[in-house]
Amino acid sequence: xxxxxxxxxxxxxxxxxxxxxxxxxxxxxxxxxxxxxxxxxxxxxxxxxxxxxxxxxxxxxxxxxxxxxxxxxxxxxxxxxxxxxxxxxxxxxxxxxxxxxxxxxxxxxxxxxxxxxxxxxxxxxxxxxxxxxxxxxxxxxxxxxxxxxxxxxxxxxxxxxxxxxxxxxxxxxxxxxxxxxxxxxxxxxxx
Numbered sequence: 262x263x264x265x266x267x268x269x270x271x272x273x274x275x276x277x278x279x280x281x282x283x284x285x286x287x288x289x290x291x292x293x294x295x296x297x298x299x300x301x302x303x304x305x306x307x308x309x310x311x312x313x314x315x316x317x318x319x320x321x322x323x324x325x326x327x328x329x330x331x332x333x334x335x336x337x338x339x340x341x342x343x344x345x346x347x348x349x350x351x352x353x354x355x356x357x358x359x360x361x362x363x364x365x366x367x368x369x370x371x372x373x374x375x376x377x378x379x380x381x382x383x384x385x386x387x388x389x390x391x392x393x394x395x396x397x398x399x400x401x402x403x404x405x406x407x408x409x410x411x412x413x414x415x416x417x418x419x420x421x422x423x424x425x426x427x428x429x430x431x432x433x434x435x436x437x438x439x440x441x442x443x444x445x446x447x448x449x450x451x452x
Contacts, residue, residue, distance in 0.1 A: 284318040289329070291315075291351040291358045300402035301364040305343045309336055312360070314351055329353055369436040371399045372408065374429065378442065383420045384450035389427045391415050394442065396429060420446045 291314050299305035309331035317326050334353040342349075346364040350357055376395035383389070396408045413431040420427075426441040 282321050284320040284325075286316055286318055286354055286356055287324070288317045289314055289334075289351065289353050289356045289358045290317065291349070291360045293360070293362070298402075299346060299362055299364050300367050301344070301346075302367050302402050302404065303344050304402075305346065305362075305364055307336060307338060307342065307349050307362070309334065312336065312349070312351060314353060314358075316353060316356075365401070367404070368401050369398055369431070369433045369438055370401050372413070372429070372431050372438045372440045373397055373399070374440055374442050375407070381443065382445045382447070382450060385422055385446055385448050386419050388417055388419055389415055389442075389444065391429075394429075396431065396440070398431060398433070398438075420444065422446055422448065 291312055294311055294313050297311045299307070312331075314329040314334050315326050316329050317324065319325075334351055337350045337352070339345075339347045341347075342362075344364075346362045349360045349362055351360065373396070374394060375397040376393065378389075378391050379393035380390045391410060394410075396413050397405050398408050399405050408431055413429055416428045424444060424446050426443050428439055428441055430437055430439045432438075
């Protein structure tokens with residue numbers, strides 16, 4: 262009986278002393294997270310939080326993958342990435358992966374009247390006066406800029422009683438966007 266107890270005890274110790282199998286890092290893959298974009302506006306600055314990095318392991322011959330948290334991997338780019346894009350090299354432990362990133366051209370998305378003109382009531386037969394009006398352009402990278410008065414086009418027709426708005430248009434980089442300014446037109450105008 263004592264031999265059987267001793268053998269069971271010894272076998273248990275041997276089993277416990279075996280090293281745990283360790284996963285082997287085979288490769289990593291990298292992609293931009295959904296919604297992350299870099300634009301040709303000289304502001305492209307990749308950060309670890311912008312990337313989804315997957316580590317591919319094998320454990321005792323079985324493959325598995327897991328996402329690596331930002332901060333546990335490093336990224337590097339060429340020095341002129343901010344203006345031309347290019348390769349982003351991601352390194353985790355002893356493995357690296359390269360993602361080629363193309364910068365998106367900045368395009369005009371919309372224009373709005375950010376400040377109404379001084380005059381919004383008109384008499385029939387007069388033309389629209391844009392004095393005091395401010396038009397703001399919005400771009401696909403989220404930036405905005407005020408458009409100078411000599412750059413946008415105002416519908417210069419004579420106003421009729423049926424007119425409720427005047428169309429403003431602006432063209433940049435082959436893109437034309439329009440917006441409207443509400444006006445009130447009457448036959449008799451009490452100034």
